[in-house]
Amino acid sequence: MSHLVVVVASLAVVLLARCAAAYPWHLCGTAANFTANTTYQANLGLLAAALPKNISSSRHLFATAVVGAAPDQVSALALCRGDANATACSGCLAVAFQDVQNQCAYDKDAAIYYDPCALYYSSNATSLASMDNVGRTNRVNNQNVTSDPGRFNRQAAALVSATADYAAYNSTRRYASGEADLGVGGQFPRVYSWAQCTPDLTPARCRGCLAGLIAKMSRRFTGSVGGRSLGVRCSYRYETYSFLDGPVMVRLAAPPSSAAPAPAPAVGPTVPTPGAVAGGESSYYSILIFHLVASWHP
Structure with a gap:
């Protein structure tokens, strides 16, 4: 009986992990990593503080930003769905910065998708100029x-x-x-x-x-x-x-x-x-x- 309980409990953990991982959907880049308490992480923190405010004041609920200088420069792009309101958009993006750094810890490039919003950041200085549909x-x-x-x-x-x-x-x-x-x-x-x-x-x-x-x-x-x-x-x-x-x-x-x-x-x-x-x-x-x-x- 105890063995059955362990098996059921283990299965439940697996199912919960899979369901939790299904949404939001994140993609972690492989270009490079950064370490804790570095300039890159500080620049990413500045973006996380600024971009939700910037997007809430955008007429199209779209915002881009660049912080820092190479090799610690971070570029970010955020977009909310066209039928979202500014408050929900800003709140979604604030959560996105937290979640993607947990899911893609110390990756310099990452994307994450929710129903109301999407976020992408990169160490590539030309990423915002590129029109390529990356992170698919x-x-x-x-x-x-x-x-x-x-x-x-x-x-x-x-x-x-x-x-x-x-x-x-x-x-x-x-x-x-x-x-x-x-x-x-x-x-x-x-x-x-x-x-x-x-x-x-x-x-x-x-x-x-x-x-x-x-x-x-x-x-x-x-x-x-x-x-x-x-x-x-x-x-x-x-x-x-x-x-x-x-x-x-x-x-x-x-x-x-x-x-x-x-x-x-x-x-x-x-x-x-x-x-x-x-x-x-x-x-x-x-x-x-x-x-x-x-x-x-x-």
Whole structure:
């Protein structure tokens, strides 16, 4: 009996650890490390104090900052979701600085993602000037579509693409939310989405960044009721439940009935896509976690 208790307790610890590690999602860099009580750590502390204040006063809830001089210079970029308010944005970012330094202790480069905000910092002096979508990761809803998955996949892909178009070309904040009708009698009545880029990207760069993520949507998320592809410069998400805090900007009508469906077309973006996008994948609804902590070289 005592052996069983130990086994159950050990299993519980493992499950709790996995669930706790699943969110927020962090990625630790491999470029270099710093030691405690050094100038680099002090500069990171200055950023942690300044950036939450800076972002709360930003019209687009976006902020960048650079502190110190090489080799102890730290650059940081922070972005809150387009439907967040300033108070929630600032609070999320303050927590992000604490959490990422715990998860990526003494790494000079790291990123962390929450629902309301994202944070990235680096020792690379050119990181803020670069428009590369570093720190990429993908998270998959572990629930599958069982009723007419082809129709669902097509409508979800159409919504994500339309939302990305709106974010890039119709919003100075480079943010958009979407909702699509899936029709009566299906497994899910609607699907929701958001897409966002950092507002310093041009419309074309924003759409190209999102296209690079959407190009792999069919391989990563086909048959899943939800998923998100996250990066420092651009991200998107879709779900069968509403996770939005603001008004919907893009609406799609229900697709034609699939009583006699034609072969499903390939799912992909509506614009040319850039090169391949790397990133880890995991489930955020089950305890099965793959590549929870990824690494990259900025």
